[in-house]
Amino acid sequence: MPNYFLDTSALAKRYHKENGSEYMDRILDRSGSRSLISNLSIVELESVLAIKG
Numbered sequence: 197m198p199n200y201f202l203d204t205s206a207l208a209k210r211y212h213k214e215n216g217s218e219y220m221d222r223i224l225d226r227s228g229s230r231s232l233i234s235n236l237s238i239v240e241l242e243s244v245l246a247i248k249g
Contacts, residue, residue, distance in 0.1 A: 197228040204240040207233055211241070212248050 200223065209220040224231055 197230060198223075198226065199230045199232060200224065201232045202237070204237045204244060207237055207241055208244045208248070212245060214248075 206216075206220060208214075209217040210224065223229065
């Protein structure tokens with residue numbers, strides 16, 4: 197089972213379509229894969245998505 201630690205820019209690709217989003221969708225949709233993020237990524241993601249609006 198693959199584990200992926202996502203930084204904020206990788207996580208943002210899941211919620212805002214941009215260059216690299218399809219790649220992130222493919223690897224994170226693999227059966228049995230697990231995604232890990234830091235608590236700080238939650239706060240940072242809100243800021244990133246507000247800017248990308």
